[in-house]
Structure formats: C-alpha cells, structure tokens
Amino acid sequence: MSKDPIIIVGGGLGGLSAAISLLSQGEKVLLYEKHENLGGKANTKVIGEYRFDTGPSLLTLVKVFEDLFTLCGKNVYDYIPIVPLSPITHYWFSDGTHFTSDTIEKFTPTLTSHLEVTQKEVDSYISYSKKIWDLTHEIFLMKSLHSSSTYFNKKTFLSFMQLLKIDPLRSMHKANSSYFRDNKMVQLLDRYATYNGSDPYQAPATLNNIVYAEHGLGGYGVKNGIYGIVEGMAKLFYELGGVAYTQTKVERITYDNKRNITGIVVNGQEVKSKTVFSDVDTLTLYETLLQDEKAPIAKRYRSLPSSSSALVFYFGVHKEFKELGIHNIFFSDDYKKEFTEIHTLHKIPEDPTIYINITSKITPTDAPVGGENWFVLVNAPPYTGDNFEIEIERTRLTVIKKLSNILKVDLNKYIESDGILTPKMIEEETNSYQGALYGISSNTLMAAFLRHRNQSKRYKGLYHCGGSVHPGGGMPLATLSGMISSELYKKRGF
Structure with missing residues (x-):
C-alpha cells in the first residue's frame, strides 16, 4: 500500500472504477473532477421539465459492474437499479x-x-x-x-x-x-x-x-436513468473513504527529470503523489497536463483517425408515442453513403440514421405527465474546426421531417423544450480530442493494439483509464479500463 494518496484525474466511469478498485485494495484515493458532476460523458441534463442522460444509453456486459462491486464485497443491485430490457x-x-x-x-x-x-x-x-x-x-x-x-x-x-x-x-x-x-x-x-x-x-x-x-x-436499462450508474458508483466510492474534489480543474501533472510522477497542480498549488491515474483523453493528457506534446505516443495519436462523434438534439415532447420504446432506430436508405459521408467526406450525413433514447419509458419522472424526453442522436464526423452551423440546422430539419413522416404526426407541434450537443461542444466539455466519442478509430485490423496502454512506459507512476485507452469506449469498457489499470498498479505498484 502506498503511503501517499493516489490521485485520480477525471471522474468518468474509468476514473470512478479505478478509484473504487484502489480503495478496495486499502489505498487512499483523491479524485479531481473539473465539472460539478461526476460521470464524464455519462452525465445528466435538465431542460425545462425534462431530464436527459447526455451520453451512453444502452447498458450491456452487466457482469463488469457486478465484478467491480464484488471486489468491495458489495452487490451492484443494492446501488444501481439495473433492469433487463x-x-x-x-x-x-x-x-x-x-x-x-x-x-x-x-x-x-x-x-x-x-x-x-x-x-x-x-x-x-x-x-x-x-x-x-x-x-x-x-x-x-x-x-x-x-x-x-x-x-x-x-x-x-x-x-x-x-x-x-x-x-x-x-x-x-x-x-x-x-x-x-x-x-x-x-x-x-x-x-x-x-x-x-x-x-x-x-x-x-x-x-x-x-x-x-x-x-x-x-441489454439493460437503469430505473433512474443511466446517470444512476454514476450515482451508484459514486455512493460506493464515498462509502469506501474516497475523497472527490469536483469543480476543481487539474492544471498539470508533475514529474521530475527522470519522469517519475510527483503529483498534480491545482489552483497553482502542487498536491504531491507518486501515483496518478489519468481518466483524461490521451492527447489532452500529453499536450496539456503533461505538456509533453513531443512524446512519440502523442505524435502517433495525432496522426491516427478519430472515431465518430455525434450530433444530439434534446427534445422535450409533449405527447406520448406508444409505438416507441426506450431505444429506437430509424435507418437511412443508403448506409454505405452515410458512413462514407461521416468517415471519408467528414460531413454530417444528408440522410442520417436516427437514434432516439426515451428514458421516460422506464423512468416516468424524466418527463411531465403526457410527455416524453427524446434524446435524438445522429452519427457525425469528429470536429476538425469546420463550421457545422449550416449543417446542424439542416440536419435538425431533416430529422424532424423524417420522424414526422414515419410516425405520421407533425412533430414540430409537440416539441416544447429544445437543446443541442455538437461535436465541438463534446470536445470543449469533455476534453475528448475532436469530440470523438471512442478515442481513435477502430477501422483497421490493428486498432485494438493501437489504443493507449493502461500503465505508462514513459512515466513511472502514471496509469491510464477511460474511453480513449484500452480496452475502449462505452460504459462497460471504460469501467474495465479502471479495473485493469488498478490491477496493474497492484502488481507493480510502489
């Protein structure tokens, strides 16, 4: 067991998972998160009378969460109201x-x-x-x-x-x-x-x-919304003695001239630790927190194509649609063209496949009586500085027209609250390079081996978790990244 507290930078599912795993080993853990809420991309948003999950929505590989809580002698179902769909x-x-x-x-x-x-x-x-x-x-x-x-x-x-x-x-x-x-x-x-x-x-x-x-x-849902996963993990984290500093931005991760980790800088003050776990996007870590943009891994990552991003519309709909469920897919007519537009032409598809997540189907309090909370997503290219404003408005009109035609209703009449999340906003709010949802692209044979390792070779005492490192993005994989990195620490820690 380390004498110093172990520092976690970032409170997404990877960071929370690493923190819980380390606490189960008897370590002291300090977690720093720049936002008010923990959760990273798995977060929550309220617009008017409607609550929305802002990121991932379908829960799979539930055993990952069962195993994490079992590490601590706990039952995940006592913390997270998971239900099969x-x-x-x-x-x-x-x-x-x-x-x-x-x-x-x-x-x-x-x-x-x-x-x-x-x-x-x-x-x-x-x-x-x-x-x-x-x-x-x-x-x-x-x-x-x-x-x-x-x-x-x-x-x-x-x-x-x-x-x-x-x-x-x-x-x-x-x-x-x-x-x-x-x-x-x-x-x-x-x-x-x-x-x-x-x-x-x-x-x-x-x-x-x-x-x-x-x-x-x-496939599974959570009775109080996907953010209930974050709430359940946070509850366990605090019960185990974890300390979290939210609304606290880490300015730097520090190290000596031999690249031994020495701590972090917060509000101009150094917090000392020989061990730091980064739940931060790989490029943001190297270029901002480590200020080591010349690191070979940083150069390589910048040259690799990013995974897709997303354009999201939050619609508070004052109508119930019995024909819809919690997860809904409206396919495009030309899938090949759609993926070419996203991954080759780097534009929002003209005829996008539309995904709608309606958590009020299993969590009625997420919408007022007679209404539904529509999280409407279309796949989009990663943000590269292009001005998407015209495309975004065009896509909004396309989405509403397409859904109105299929559902045989004028959707415009029922949208009473409205919000948006763009690739640029994802980059700004989560520090994900180019707003990519899953780090680097998995479009090649060797993609799995190109993801960042969970224990640094360049810095002694630095570990990596989150959706941009091994094994990948999404709720169960990000959670696994924290478990894997903490296990590596247990085997090779100081």
Missing part, C-alpha cells in the same frame, strides 16, 4: 417495416417473420458471433494487451491458434453480407460498428462479437 430496441425502415429486438430466443422468430431470413441463417450467424466473443473477450477486453502475463498462458495460446476464427481479415459488412442476402438484416448487423464509432465497411469483422454481447448476454 424486453424488448431492447425498436427498428424502423423507410418502407414502413417495424419490429423490435430482444434476447436471441425472442429475437429469432421476430427476424424470420419480418425479414427474408431463415432460422438456420440466424442460428448460424449467432453461433459465429458467439465464437468470436468466446475467443476474444477475456484477452482483448478483460486484460491489458501490453502486459506479458496476458500472453503467457494456455488460454491465450489456444485463442491465438484460432486467430482466423475471429474473422479479422474482412470487414463487418462483408462478413454480414456472406451470412444474409436480406439488405435490412445486413444493415441491422452493420449498425453495431457504431457502438465504438466505426465504419462497418472498414472495421474488421471481429467486431461482430458485439451482436452476441447484446443479444446473447442481454
């Missing part, structure tokens, strides 16, 4: 096709009755997705990819002997098209590339394991 998502196509997704047992008959697919085809695909999941999740998600101990064991050896079975050499779209001829089915499966900000026409088919992660292991 059935159905999980409502899918809409422009020709009027509408159906819902669920766990595999319930989803398969839905697919065979609404699309031109057979049970044999669906079963074969699910078996394929599960195989990839079984071969990859322990190595690529649960452990550090930069620790030799990950590779020198029988399970890892056997997994690498079956490397081609994880389908790394073709794209998600090519693999999905080989299993199904129905375009709607392929489009539905291609959508899972967006779970880490990727393009299914470029991203390796290994990412098709996400399908099993959702439909095999289940």
